[in-house]
Amino acid sequence: MARHRNVRNRNYSDDYDYDDVYGHSVEEDSCLSPSDTAQWMYDRSRNQQAISNFLDNHNDIQEEAEELPEPSVRTLDRRESMDLRGLNLNEEDEAKLMSCLDELRNVLGDTIPENILVQSVLTHKFNYNKALDEILNNKSKDEGKCKPQPAIQVPTVLIEPIKAPILTTGDKTPKVIATKIEPNKVAVIKGFKIEDENIKSCPQTPRDQSPANRERTPSRLEQADENKVIIKIKENKSDPNTQFLNERGSDKDHLYIVVIGHVDAGKSTLMGRILCELGEVSQRTLHKYEQESKKIGKQSFMYAWVLDETGEERVRGITMDVGRAQFETKTKKVIILDAPGHADFIPNMITGAGQADVALLVVDATRGEFESGFELGGQTREHALLVRSLGVNQLAVAVNKLDTTNWSQERFDEITKKLKAFLKQAGFKDSDVTFVPCSGLTGENLVKNSTEPELLKWYSGPSLLEVIDKFNVPQRLVSKPLRLSINDIFKGTGSGFCVAGRIENGVINKGDKVLVCPTKEMAEVRSLSINDLVSNVAFAGDQVSVTLSGVEMQNVSIGYILSDPIQQVPVTSRFEARLVVFNVKVPITKGFPVLIHHQSLVESANIIKIKALLNKSTGEVLKKKPRCLGNNSVAVVDIEVCRPICIERYKDVKELGRVMLRVAGVTIAAGLVTDIFTT
Numbered sequence: 001m002a003r004h005r006n007v008r009n010r011n012y013s014d015d016y017d018y019d020d021v022y023g024h025s026v027e028e029d030s031c032l033s034p035s036d037t038a039q040w041m042y043d044r045s046r047n048q049q050a051i052s053n054f055l056d057n058h059n060d061i062q063e064e065a066e067e068l069p070e071p072s073v074r075t076l077d078r079r080e081s082m083d084l085r086g087l088n089l090n091e092e093d094e095a096k097l098m099s100c101l102d103e104l105r106n107v108l109g110d111t112i113p114e115n116i117l118v119q120s121v122l123t124h125k126f127n128y129n130k131a132l133d134e135i136l137n138n139k140s141k142d143e144g145k146c147k148p149q150p151a152i153q154v155p156t157v158l159i160e161p162i163k164a165p166i167l168t169t170g171d172k173t174p175k176v177i178a179t180k181i182e183p184n185k186v187a188v189i190k191g192f193k194i195e196d197e198n199i200k201s202c203p204q205t206p207r208d209q210s211p212a213n214r215e216r217t218p219s220r221l222e223q224a225d226e227n228k229v230i231i232k233i234k235e236n237k238s239d240p241n242t243q244f245l246n247e248r249g250s251d252k253d254h255l256y257i258v259v260i261g262h263v264d265a266g267k268s269t270l271m272g273r274i275l276c277e278l279g280e281v282s283q284r285t286l287h288k289y290e291q292e293s294k295k296i297g298k299q300s301f302m303y304a305w306v307l308d309e310t311g312e313e314r315v316r317g318i319t320m321d322v323g324r325a326q327f328e329t330k331t332k333k334v335i336i337l338d339a340p341g342h343a344d345f346i347p348n349m350i351t352g353a354g355q356a357d358v359a360l361l362v363v364d365a366t367r368g369e370f371e372s373g374f375e376l377g378g379q380t381r382e383h384a385l386l387v388r389s390l391g392v393n394q395l396a397v398a399v400n401k402l403d404t405t406n407w408s409q410e411r412f413d414e415i416t417k418k419l420k421a422f423l424k425q426a427g428f429k430d431s432d433v434t435f436v437p438c439s440g441l442t443g444e445n446l447v448k449n450s451t452e453p454e455l456l457k458w459y460s461g462p463s464l465l466e467v468i469d470k471f472n473v474p475q476r477l478v479s480k481p482l483r484l485s486i487n488d489i490f491k492g493t494g495s496g497f498c499v500a501g502r503i504e505n506g507v508i509n510k511g512d513k514v515l516v517c518p519t520k521e522m523a524e525v526r527s528l529s530i531n532d533l534v535s536n537v538a539f540a541g542d543q544v545s546v547t548l549s550g551v552e553m554q555n556v557s558i559g560y561i562l563s564d565p566i567q568q569v570p571v572t573s574r575f576e577a578r579l580v581v582f583n584v585k586v587p588i589t590k591g592f593p594v595l596i597h598h599q600s601l602v603e604s605a606n607i608i609k610i611k612a613l614l615n616k617s618t619g620e621v622l623k624k625k626p627r628c629l630g631n632n633s634v635a636v637v638d639i640e641v642c643r644p645i646c647i648e649r650y651k652d653v654k655e656l657g658r659v660m661l662r663v664a665g666v667t668i669a670a671g672l673v674t675d676i677f678t679t
């Protein structure tokens with residue numbers, strides 16, 4: 001099975017009942033050790049900008065010519081052909097000119113002599129849009145094939161050539177028409193879309209002032225103008241909803257399910273057993289696992305080995321990273337994300353949970369074991385709270401290892417009673433939670449109804465597979481602007497490199513231009529694969545691997561977002577959030593340092609302002625500017641992140657509008673983003 005190449009998606013149509021959701025204390029005995037933090041937590045400062053840093057000190061390093069897919073495409077290094085010395089530009093202006101020329105060339109190809117481009121850019125003081133506008137207008141007049149353009153009255157002008165000059169076809173003289181359209185709107189005709197500086201679907205953030213980011217070499221696009229982006233879109237790009245229907249109409253719905261629970265609750269064994277029973281694992285492989293696990297005295301883990309693939313996981317008998325596999329039910333294609341149960345790997349668990357539509361909570365029914373997972377600082381509570389805080393609202397609870405209690409109804413009832421009360425307080429509706437008695441080891445009540453006489457005496461409900469099949473698939477927001485949250489980066493087999501992530505919103509096509517945020521570098525989608533199968537298109541809800549070109553691998557990090565270049569994801573280092581505080585040993589005061597978990601990103605932050613203390617049930621302001629926040633309080637705060645991050649208001653994109661706050665390995669609060677500041 002493929003290892004974690006995951007994405008997150010939680011497209012929940014229902015409103016997030018904030019006041020209902022939280023309110024429980026989470027306590028964890030063990031904290032992350034520094035080595036675990038170093039090993040498991042992503043830290044941009046450690047290694048991600050290495051090349052940029054290097055470039056800072058070596059400004060004369062030549063840019064590598066980009067590898068282009070078609071040999072017919074001219075791989076001209078545009079700088080080669082220019083001698084700018086005569087222009088007497090300073091370094092900054094020269095960089096701006098280069099950027100503008102590059103972008104103009106992207107649109108115009110080599111159809112316009114360079115001196116005209118240079119002249120136009122300088123005339124319009126590096127205002128790329130105006131330069132392009134002028135060139136296209138002149139060109140249109142020259143060719144006499146396009147209508148003359150009315151004078152431009154407003155600065156927010158979008159221009160769209162009717163025919164895209166697709167260089168690979170050999171047509172290097174595209175006929176273009178300049179079209180003036182209303183301000184703040186994007187014309188979607190065939191050809192290009194050009195964003196004007198006034199089209200801001202979202203707040204723009206100034207350059208990060210932190211030392212780390214000051215060192216980073218800005219992309220040429222950034223140097224030219226952060227807000228101006230050129231996009232080549234495919235001709236006849238169809239409506240996303242129609243495209244979705246055409247591509248997926250007859251397919252089974254995809255459902256992402258995260259498997260959570262205290263360490264050793266039997267999560268991997270349960271899922272491994274289901275995969276075996278459904279024929280997803282061959283007898284031969286299973287036999288191999290049996291023999292090999294026997295050799296190291298871990299035979300009871302043989303089913304867990306289906307998901308625990310690394311040597312260390314197998315030797316230690318614990319899951320460390322999110323394992324991934326898939327199977328089909330009657331109506332769904334189910335992708336399972338087997339999260340680690342051990343407290344040390346909570347960051348990985350959060351990554352897995354962030355990708356899930358629904359969750360399967362596994363609890364160990366063995367006497368004493370349920371209690372240590374639930375009552376004695378175990379992970380059952382924290383996992384349930386985390387998934388709910390991350391937006392998961394449908395839950396199946398596998399009351400597992402019931403074979404160890406001789407299928408005792410009394411034990412099942414005792415566990416469900418305790419869990420029901422807790423889950424309700426954590427924000428799960430009773431009707432969205434289903435309890436299933438089962439045993440991962442014996443396979444009882446997993447894919448088929450039980451034949452165990454002791455269980456049949458009191459249980460006639462559905463098997464675990466039936467419960468999974470009945471989950472509602474969240475609505476996929478394919479017509480919203482693209483948001484793909486990167487949670488894995490790796491070198492692919494061919495040219496370029498791959499990022500993996502889940503598409504939260506929108507559609508991504510092979511050949512699309514996407515904006516890598518927060519750095520705002522343009523990249524091109526060279527190829528796509530969904531669950532390891534090559535595809536030309538992927539939709540909201542899909543877990544994808546995307547091969548990118550046009551951007552350096554070193555300049556992309558886990559937690560970055562691939563965004564629609566026109567309707568860009570907001571980038572900011574300061575935002576307002578409504579927080580629910582779980583359990584803090586020290587009250588939260590102004591300046592309180594925390595680690596923000598947002599999608600797969602972990603970033604240092606501070607609570608810089610406590611604006612108001614709210615009534616938990618009504619949301620009414622109880623106190624303005626309280627000095628501190630205690631356990632179970634609800635408050636509005638301002639948070640400043642050490643570096644700019646991509647974030648959305650919860651009401652705009654739920655998946656990108658939630659944050660978790662952790663301190664020293666303990667989740668202390670969850671928050672919904674209510675405002676984003678552009679300072």
Ligand SMILES: Nc1nc2c(ncn2[C@@H]2O[C@H](COP(=O)(O)OP(=O)(O)OP(=O)(O)O)[C@@H](O)[C@H]2O)c(=O)[nH]1
Binds near residue numbers: 265266404442
């Ligand atoms: N008796 C019994 N033992 C089980 C059952 N399911 C799992 N086990 C045993 O419990 C131990 C832990 O199982 P795992 O599947 O590795 O547990 P896990 O929850 O995936 O562990 P982590 O991912 O490391 O948190 C193994 O020795 C399993 O054989 C069950 O239904 N009955």
